[in-house]
Amino acid sequence: KQEVTQIPAALSVPEGENLVLNCSFTDSAIYNLQWFRQDPGKGLTSLLLIQSSQREQTSGRLNASLDKSSGRSTLYIAASQPGDSATYLCAVFGDNNDMRFGAGTRLTVKP
Amino acid sequence: DTGVSQNPRHKITKRGQNVTFRCDPISEHNRLYWYRQTLGQGPEFLTYFQNEAQLEKSRLLSDRFSAERPKGSFSTLEIQRTEQGDSAMYLCASSLGYGTSAYEQYFGPGTRLTVT
Numbered sequence: 001k002q003e004v005t006q007i008p009a010a011l012s013v014p015e016g017e018n019l020v021l022n023c024s025f026t027d028s029a030i031y032n033l034q035w036f037r038q039d040p041g042k043g044l045t046s047l048l049l050i051q052s053s054q055r056e057q058t059s060g061r062l063n064a065s066l067d068k069s070s071g072r073s074t075l076y077i078a079a080s081q082p083g084d085s086a087t088y089l090c091a092v093f094g095d096n097n098d099m100r101f102g103a104g105t106r107l108t109v110k111p
Numbered sequence: 112d113t114g115v116s117q118n119p120r121h122k123i124t125k126r127g128q129n130v131t132f133r134c135d136p137i138s139e140h141n142r143l144y145w146y147r148q149t150l151g152q153g154p155e156f157l158t159y160f161q162n163e164a165q166l167e168k169s170r171l172l173s174d175r176f177s178a179e180r181p182k183g184s185f186s187t188l189e190i191q192r193t194e195q196g197d198s199a200m201y202l203c204a205s206s207l208g209y210g211t212s213a214y215e216q217y218f219g220p221g222t223r224l225t226v227t
Contacts, residue, residue, distance in 0.1 A: 004153070020138030021183070032215050043202060044116075044218040046152070062115075089153050093214045097167050 002027045002094055006102035013080055014110050021075040021105045023090035028068050035064050036089045038104070044089065048075070052090050080109045117203050121215045123225045131189045136205030142143035142218060143186050145178055146202040147171065154202050158197055161208060162184060193226045200224075 003026045015020050017108070032051050036044040048057045048064040050073070056065040068069040073090060087104040094100070115200035116135045124130050137141045141162050146154035157176070158168045158221055172178075175193075180186040200223050204216040 018204070035213065036218070041223070043115075043220040044204075046215065046217060049212075049215045091124060091153070093216075098156040098169070099146075099154075099216060102153065103153050 002030075002092060002100040004090060004092055004100050004102040006088075006090055006105050008105060009103065010108075012074075012104040012108040012110065015080060015082060016080050017080050017109075018076070019080055019107070021088050021090075021107070023073040023075070023079070024101055025071045025073075025092045027060075027070055027094060030068065030094050032074050032093050034039075034091050034093070034099075035073075036091065038087045039088060040081055040087075044102075047088075051062045053073070077107075080107075082109045083111050085109050115203055115205055115217055117201075117219040117222050119222060120220060121223045121225075126193060126195060127224055128193055129133050129189065129191045130193060130203055130224065132203075132224075133185060133187050133188055134203030134219060135158065135185045137217060138140040138184075138207035140152055140217075141172070141183065142206040142208040143180055144204040145186070145205070146204065148202055148221070149198075157188075165179075191225075193224075195226045198224055198226045 007022045033048045035047045050066040063080040087106045089104045091099045091101040126128040144159040148154040160180040175191045178188045200221045202221045204218045206216045
């Protein structure tokens with residue numbers, strides 16, 4: 001059974017700092033890995049999707065990497081802003097056609 | 112298209128009552144997924160549809176839960192004889208189901224269920 005772990009569970013940084021969120025998964029047989037943002041009480045917003053054949057994806061200040069063989073992904077956020085404060089979730093989609101999520105990293109960016 | 116929509120956004124019900132939620136996916140998406148999320152946890156997969164066919168169900172989906180997608184468009188999730196443990200956010204997502212972005216999922220805003 002696929003297990004997804006996100007470290008740290010919570011992170012607080014001052015505005016402007018670069019930061020890295022970590023995601024690990026136990027079964028490397030995945031189709032893709034997707035990073036989401038979730039604001040309190042809201043649904044999920046897709047940030048980046050990395051196909052299993054890819055190593056990284058970039059969107060603006062966000063960069064996500066994937067090392068499938070070691071079961072790891074990172075989400076790098078450059079020049080963090082208070083508006084980046086949210087919970088960040090990573091999820092892997094496997095050949096069971098279901099998506100497994102980590103518990104998330106709750107990010108607070110202080111002005 | 113405005114994305115995935117879900118109704119109602121909030122539902123408060125008494126234990127033992129039945130509730131039904133609706134999800135309208137992005138129009139050209141033929142895959143539709145249901146998830147449940149409790150406080151402080153990531154979403155947990157419940158079930159998914161490929162067009163009108165329900166192809167996968169999690170063991171979390173007890174006999175009191177039923178989902179339908181009658182014409183391959185919108186979907187409903189019904190919970191019968193609700194229990195306090197059913198209190199959660201119910202999320203719906205859709206994906207194209209084919210092509211290079213086949214499995215990229217787009218989520219709705221969720222339905223928050225509170226069972227009293």
